[in-house]
Amino acid sequence: MTGLSTSLPWLLDQAAAATPDRPCLSFLGRTYSYAEVAGLAARVAKGLQKLGVCKGERVGLCLPNSPYFVACYFGALKAGATVVAFNPLYTEDEIRALIVDSGTVVMITLDLQVLYPKVAAALHSTKLRIAVVCPLSDAMPLSKGLLFRVLKRGSIAPVRYSPAVLPFNSLVSNGDEPEPVTIDADSDPAVLQYTGGTTGVPKGAILTHANLMANVEQVRLLLEDSGLEGGRLLALLPLCHAFAMTSAMNLALASRSEIVLLPRLDMKQMLRTIETERPTLFPVVPALCVAMLSYPGVERFDLSSLRCCISGGAPLPTELKQRFEKRFGIPVVEGYGLTEASPVVTCNRLGEIGPPGSVGRPLARTEVDIRALDDPTRALPAGERGEVVVRGPQVMAGYWNHPEESREVLQGGWLRTGDVGHRDENGFLFLTGRIKEVILRSGYNVYPRTIEEALFCHSAVAEAAVIGIPDERCGEVPKAFVRLRDGEHVSEAELLAFVATRLNPLERPVTVEFRSELPKTVVGKVSGQELARQEAAKREERSGHG
Structure with missing residues (x-):
């Protein structure tokens, strides 16, 4: 290109x-x-x-x-x-x-x-x-x-x-x-992509032609050794979402590949399509990896055409990635992005063995920095946690009709992501959670993803999410929500004891609620926001009866 x-x-x-x-x-x-x-x-x-x-x-x-x-x-x-x-x-x-x-x-x-x-x-x-x-x-x-x-x-x-x-x-x-x-590719909006952004209220991220063209080229360069050119790409994730728009539709056209379109999630149809259409690249979200692993009879389908899965849209637990790769023999390349960045910011390289839990290094022409949570102008050294900020040609022009919010998140050419993370000495990025999801327990920051990773280490856990709930003594404490794998059983006490060996005392959840399903966003990401809303409704109901 x-x-x-x-x-x-x-x-x-x-x-x-x-x-x-x-x-x-x-x-x-x-x-x-x-x-x-x-x-x-x-x-x-x-x-x-x-x-x-x-x-x-x-x-x-x-x-x-x-x-x-x-x-x-x-x-x-x-x-x-x-x-x-x-x-x-x-x-x-x-x-x-x-x-x-x-x-x-x-x-x-x-x-x-x-x-x-x-x-x-x-x-x-x-x-x-x-x-x-x-x-x-x-x-x-x-x-x-x-x-x-x-x-x-x-x-x-x-x-x-x-x-x-x-x-x-x-x-x-x-x-x-x-x-x-x-x-004018640099200034004319191509897409208004609606997102909750960093404030939770849906806003249209203004993505220019240049933003989207830059990002698809960045992703194409990253994957050019995957046999993408002239291959087949399976598009099951909704193209109306920024991740699939760039990493499925636009990427396929940039590499002159064929897009195998599926209009909805039907596991049997999806697996049969992989077997018959022989796609080579498959963008996925973690919830889809979980669904594939738990689908009865999945071993009967020939998935050998897939050279690579690109995971985005939500954090991919390390244990889930390892289990998926071992079961199917398909490498999973995890990336990180957000709608406001068209959306891909960092990604692991195919064939590169990066540190476990990392979402990779910045794409070409992209800078990632970590800033202090109490001062977005103060850069932090490697190893310290702070807010992830991004600068690059894929960063949006602003929010449609929201000039104040645009100024708040776009400062000095940097996009404030609202995500918490850190970098290692080699530039690999690790995510810990959202600023708004950080649990303040006895004055200390507790990060939900750390607890979720520990929960995923238990073989019975299929999905997990952690939120903070009010506590009179500590201010907030972690509560875990878990969906178990089919046919598995573990008690709350057993699971709490299991994660206690992997977490410090402040990180240990005080309770686990088992669910048959966890609420999801439209792209299949477990919705901590909805769980928090449900918990607030329960508290209100209890106080009303008190």
Whole structure:
């Protein structure tokens, strides 16, 4: 790749020009070439321009992983628009709030009962001008599409088309090339990626074309020895999330690889797809590694095509990484990032044996520093814990409509991540937790991840999370939440005794609550925030009855 100031549509256009007949997408048995996807994206761009979408206006994608997402993402960018990625799992209220905040004028979604009604409701309560509805069955092979329309008829939403509700085929019915749009890659927003950020309130991180182009090139360089070029990449994680957007979709196009798209998590379908489609690279989150390890009969599937899994989205416990690699013989490369950095910041190198528990060293052209928790301007030496700060070409321009929060997290060219960690003498980064999750016990900082790592060392533990709960004597104390592996049993006393040998007295949890499931975020990360909310509700209920 040359010229990191190039805009994102260049990724698809260059790949289509160089390898027009190479497979670009595979979806439920249907294959799309690079030329087909580029042509469809161009028609989407032209259609949006005909609808009056101007440069910089926001186009929303409320789509699961599908050919529509890829074509509409690059089509909207080619038209000069800014993409707003909506998670299909969002509620109607969440979709409405993000439409209002972002000023989305066109929303593209599927003709499914679980999606279209949520978007349609926003047409009457926001300034959203147009909804474009894509028929899911048309993206499938002909026979599967016919069966879907018959057997899944109840899942298809009745759509009443109008000037404000258009079928996708109407959007792309012209064969004209879109009007060329001049894009300033360094300053023009490509994507508004919503995140809780460092304050917990959803905000749109402004990711420019240059931010995203820099990050995909950084990741590509890191993985160029993995056989990525011209390979196959399995995209199960939602493309609407920054991790999959960069490390699956954009990375595949930058390396002219094929993207094997899966629209939802179905373990049997996923394992069968790996066996039949033979992908070489698989971005994962820790919860997915846990699910694969515990899936009954997983050993019957041939997963040997996978050369590497990239883990992100949440901390990967050392014990889980070792168990996964031993069971499947697939190396797992763990990285660290955040939406505000497009999102990848550090990563372990394939074939490099780094220190256990590390999330790697900074990517090319990226600086990572550790600052004092009580003074973000004071740098700390190797080995000392503090706030992780990041500087590099992938760092966002700021938060959409939130200038004060932007100034708070972007200081002197550095992004304050809100994460706590330390570096060793060789530059490897270790994460301890979030600043807001640090437990203040008797005046000492206690880090949830340290306790979670100790819990994961027990062979019966499948998932674990630790939060702080109020305590009259100590201020706060750690409480652990644990999901056991299927068929395993351990008592609270046994587990507390087990971790007591691995933790200092301040770090030892006071209680363990066993759960059949732990609450997750939309990308499969165990939600400590939700556990804290549930605990607060319990305390309030108890005080109400007191």
